[in-house]
Amino acid sequence: MFCGSVLKNRYSRAFLSFKRRKKWQLSEKKLLEDFVKILVRENLLLVPIAIQSMTNTKTQDVEATVAQILQLERAGCQIIRSTVPDMEAAKALQEIKKQIHIPLVADIHFDYRLAIAAMENGADKIRINPGNIGSAERVKAVVDCARERNIPIRVGVNSGSLEKELVEKYHGVTAEGIVESALDKVKMIEDFGYDNLVISIKSSDVMMCVKAHELISKQTDYPLHVGITESGTIISGNIKSSIGLALILNQGIGDTIRVSLTGDPVEEIKSAKLILKTLGLRNGGIEIVSCPTCGRTSLDLISLANKVETMVAEFPLNIKVAVMGCVVNGPGEAKEADLGICGGKQEGLIIRRGEVIKKVPEAELLEALRQELINWSE
DSSP: OHHHHHHHHHHHHHHHHHHHHHTTTOOHHHHHHHHHHHHHHTTOTTOOOEEEEEOOSOTTOHHHHHHHHHHHHHHTOOEEEEEOOSHHHHHHHHHHHHHOOSOEEEEOOSOHHHHHHHHHTTOSEEEEOGGGSOSHHHHHHHHHHHHHHTOOEEEEEEGGGOOHHHHHHTTSSOHHHHHHHHHHHHHHHHTTTOOOEEEEEEOSSHHHHHHHHHHHHTTOOSOEEEOOTTOOSHHHHHHHHHHHHHHHHTTTOOSEEOOOOSSOHHHHHHHHHHHHHHTTOOOOSOEEEEOOOOTTOOSOHHHHHHHHHHHHTTOOOOOEEEEESOTTTHHHHTTTSSEEEEEOSSEEEEEETTEEEEEEEGGGHHHHHHHHHHTOOO
């Protein structure tokens, strides 16, 4: 029921966006037929939400930037954004693009020439705030370059950069002000005859961000990139992002997401995948369940669970793996998992769908689990 309502909302928004792009060509019936054909052809019947992250290397350092992007790809990143603060960074995109396998978004601020140079050097998308790159003529120059190459423009507005006029109008930074700012920027680009757009509205205030997305989703059918900006370190950032993204995605709002963390970007991908999987919006990837430990635990379960979580990332299996700390309740608690390990005194059990299949020394538990995953078959 939950997934059905969410997907219904997402299908509706996706169809409205498709309809707007084709409105001058096709009848309503033909529009729907073509839309369904595209979903089937591209295997998009679940309308997947793409996971994004952002590099924290110097973009000018091609080797370091490529290395980080490839690491993020392996973790499951589907779209990567890199900052372009100067012309050297813009030119570096060309070489970076040759060595990666996912779309590259150029993040631009202030200088419209950097946006143009980024597109000329292979950026798949640009992220701009039209309000901070200068006059209408400069925005038009960027739009013209994007149109020539059919490159999407992500219109980004953050609560921290809200215009003074809107702050005064709404008596502070508000969700209404964020939405009005974003839609003003969208209209500016639309007035130049371009609508290949994505909208991003973010705030570090979780509930303000949720409200802003609720408001804007009723006023536009453009794709929405969703995230809680500046959410914090691994612990606080994950909590704030999980709550915010769940409240937004649960309403069928959002097409791409980023979990913004102060830390290794790979952690953003891990968190994003788990959030989507928990919400029933993503298939694939092993789900880990583990007990919280107690006085009966006779092995280093915390270390083992962390090692298991890292190890299983390499397996594209859609199963549940349990990591339990004692042989008293472990086998019973692991029954609902597809595969499990259960620790005892200097030894442990390998459990497959509730049945103990082997006993191994504690030091061999991790490798025994890995071998089960390598040889896994439904």
